Amino acid sequence: MIKVAICGALGRMGMTIGKLVNEAPDLELVGGIDIRSGSFYDVPVVTSSEIDSFLESVKPDVLIDFTIATAAVENIKAAARHGTALVVGTTGFSPEQRTEIETVINGTVPAVISSNYSVGVNIFWRLVREAAKQLGDYDIEVIEAHHHFKKDAPSGTAKTILNIIEEEIGEREKLYGREGMIGERGNEIGVHVIRGGDIVGDHSVLFAANNETIELSHRAYDRAVFAHGVIRAVRWIAGKETGIHSMDEVLGL
Ligand SMILES: NC(=O)c1ccc[n+]([C@@H]2O[C@H](COP(=O)([O-])OP(=O)(O)OC[C@H]3O[C@@H](n4cnc5c(N)ncnc54)[C@H](O)[C@@H]3O)[C@@H](O)[C@H]2O)c1
Numbered sequence: 465m466i467k468v469a470i471c472g473a474l475g476r477m478g479m480t481i482g483k484l485v486n487e488a489p490d491l492e493l494v495g496g497i498d499i500r501s502g503s504f505y506d507v508p509v510v511t512s513s514e515i516d517s518f519l520e521s522v523k524p525d526v527l528i529d530f531t532i533a534t535a536a537v538e539n540i541k542a543a544a545r546h547g548t549a550l551v552v553g554t555t556g557f558s559p560e561q562r563t564e565i566e567t568v569i570n571g572t573v574p575a576v577i578s579s580n581y582s583v584g585v586n587i588f589w590r591l592v593r594e595a596a597k598q599l600g601d602y603d604i605e606v607i608e609a610h611h612h613f614k615k616d617a618p619s620g621t622a623k624t625i626l627n628i629i630e631e632e633i634g635e636r637e638k639l640y641g642r643e644g645m646i647g648e649r650g651n652e653i654g655v656h657v658i659r660g661g662d663i664v665g666d667h668s669v670l671f672a673a674n675n676e677t678i679e680l681s682h683r684a685y686d687r688a689v690f691a692h693g694v695i696r697a698v699r700w701i702a703g704k705e706t707g708i709h710s711m712d713e714v715l716g717l
Contacts, residue, residue, distance in 0.1 A: 555620025579620030581693030600633035609658035
């Protein structure tokens, strides 16, 4: 049995992942951590100030984190102190926070970090890479939409899309929305963020040239698609070597 604990247990993703962990015959849900205590799926949820004593006494094999960036940095440090493997889905890290996380994890614990655990999005990223490779001279626009509670923008998935495109075509100016007398389009990548309702997560990349456009898009209809990928990462990461691993490795892509 793989013992699993979840940071952000009482959040949208924490609850969705907790349900799948609880139902999996080879996984044992041993508890949760959130800013308030309580319980979920018949196991205790402790407050984040108790994370060290929780990890010390319960000794999970894998700690999952779906919180907010500032909290995730602290939770990752706690997991490293206790030698607990990590699966991190939190997005919105600043470049400094990302560097801090890498320093903490390298040489101490194995971790999977991904801005999107959906299998479909990981395939979608590959298609975006292939398109960018061939269509670097087209105008490129990235559009994402999420529910009205989402705190960071653009989404981690959209940032990964931008990284992939720039790995293929080189760094470009990013233009976040347009307004007013902006003049002719330049060589930028336009980035557009929509927030509303209960949209789980939509991402599109538009490649436009004279007389044709190509649009690649992915739409998540249920958070379960992320949670299923998280479960695959949990099973995969247990016992792996220290350092940060990708969903590509988990999925064998
Ligand atoms: N990688 C992916 O596939 C993926 C998919 C969906 C969401 N996300 C990301 O996951 C994160 C959470 O998303 P959500 O929709 O579940 O948000 P949410 O707001 O519903 O849940 C976050 C939870 O974290 C808790 N929390 C805050 N500070 C904490 C701390 N110090 N310790 C423990 N818990 C703490 C909150 O109380 C809340 O219950 C976001 O960054 C989101 O962008 C990633």
